[in-house]
Amino acid sequence: GAGVSQTPSNKVTEKGKYVELRCDPISGHTALYWYRQSLGQGPEFLIYFQGTGAADDSGLPNDRFFAVRPEGSVSTLKIQRTERGDSAVYLCASSLDVGIYNEQFFGPGTRLTVL
Amino acid sequence: RKEVEQDPGPFNVPEGATVAFNCTYSNSASQSFFWYRQDCRKEPKLLMSVYSSGNEDGRFTAQLNRASQYISLLIRDSKLSDSATYLCVVRGPSGQNFVFGPGTRLSVLP
Numbered sequence: 001g002a003g004v005s006q007t008p009s010n011k012v013t014e015k016g017k018y019v020e021l022r023c024d025p026i027s028g029h030t031a032l033y034w035y036r037q038s039l040g041q042g043p044e045f046l047i048y049f050q051g052t053g054a055a056d057d058s059g060l061p062n063d064r065f066f067a068v069r070p071e072g073s074v075s076t077l078k079i080q081r082t083e084r085g086d087s088a089v090y091l092c093a094s095s096l097d098v099g100i101y102n103e104q105f106f107g108p109g110t111r112l113t114v115l
Numbered sequence: 116r117k118e119v120e121q122d123p124g125p126f127n128v129p130e131g132a133t134v135a136f137n138c139t140y141s142n143s144a145s146q147s148f149f150w151y152r153q154d155c156r157k158e159p160k161l162l163m164s165v166y167s168s169g170n171e172d173g174r175f176t177a178q179l180n181r182a183s184q185y186i187s188l189l190i191r192d193s194k195l196s197d198s199a200t201y202l203c204v205v206r207g208p209s210g211q212n213f214v215f216g217p218g219t220r221l222s223v224l225p
Contacts (some may be wrong), residue, residue, distance in 0.1 A: 033213070042119075042202050042215030043159065056211040091158060100147040100210055106158035 002026070004107035006092050012113045013082055021077040021110045025094030032075050033095075033104060034067055036088040043091055049075060082114045118142060119216035121203050127222045132193045136219050138186040138203030148179055149204040150188050153218065159202055162188075193223045 005024045013019050025032050030051055035043035045059040052072045060066075064082075069075040079086055089111050093104040121138045128134050140148075148165040163170065165177040165186055176189040186203055203216035 035215075040217070042217045045212045045214065048211050050211075056209065059212065100206060101164050103161045103164075104213065106160070108158050 004092055004094055004105050006090075006107035006110050008110060009108065010111045010113075012115065014115050015082060015084060017082050017114075019079050019082055019112065021079075021090050021112070023075045023077070023092030023094075023107060025073065025075070025092070026105055027073075028096065029094035029105075030072070030097050031095045031102070032069060033093045034075070034077050035091040035093065037091055037109070038088045046077070079112075082112075084114050087112055087114045117217075118214045119203055119205050121201075121216040122219045124218075125220040125222060127224060128193055129224050130193055130195060132223075133189065133191045134193055134221060135190075136188045136201055136203075136221075138188075138216055140184050140186070140203075140205045140214075142205070142208060143181075143184060144208035145184075145205045146208060146210050147206040148186050149206075149213075150175075150177055150186075151202040151204055151215075153200045153202055155199075159215075162201070190221075193221075195223050195225060197221060198223045 007022045032049040034046040037043045047067045048056040049069045064080045067077045089109040091109045093106045095102040095104045119140050150162040151159040152162045153159040163172050163177050165179045169178040174191045178187045200218040200220045202218045205214045
């Protein structure tokens, strides 16, 4: 079956612009996570959804970042007034539910470059 | 102190060598533990979960010491295909977020 997909694969934008990054999780997975990864670092947790609700958004760096998952499937990460420091790979992952040893399956990521 | 710390690496080892990676975590209430593997410019993939009793999967052995807040990964008989970055991952007390370490890069040389 299909894995987690993310679009676009690459996004180049100018400072101050608005961007949306999309994640399509594995069908039937109720848990969805967003991370961002800078070069040479591990993924940094941003937000976690269980179904439609954001169960933990403690990793969002500031109020320019927002994410939704209106129907409990596809999620969109929205970044307003982008800054050069937002440049990173944004990874999405999904898992079947919230069992403590449930595996997270990652998408290929969206590489965001803010000029 | 960072929540999850790992050996800085990189580790450069010959084929057939045994290599061990260490990871420490700061939150004693963390729920569960994992090792993920990440190839260059690819997404992370689960290598193995780490259980309290320790577990083995072929050439890979993971151990957890909750008292010392320490996790290890041992790779025996290294293969060229083991070259990757190994990420230590800790699930937080709430069970709702995962904290990744910075990763340790392994290069297995012919």
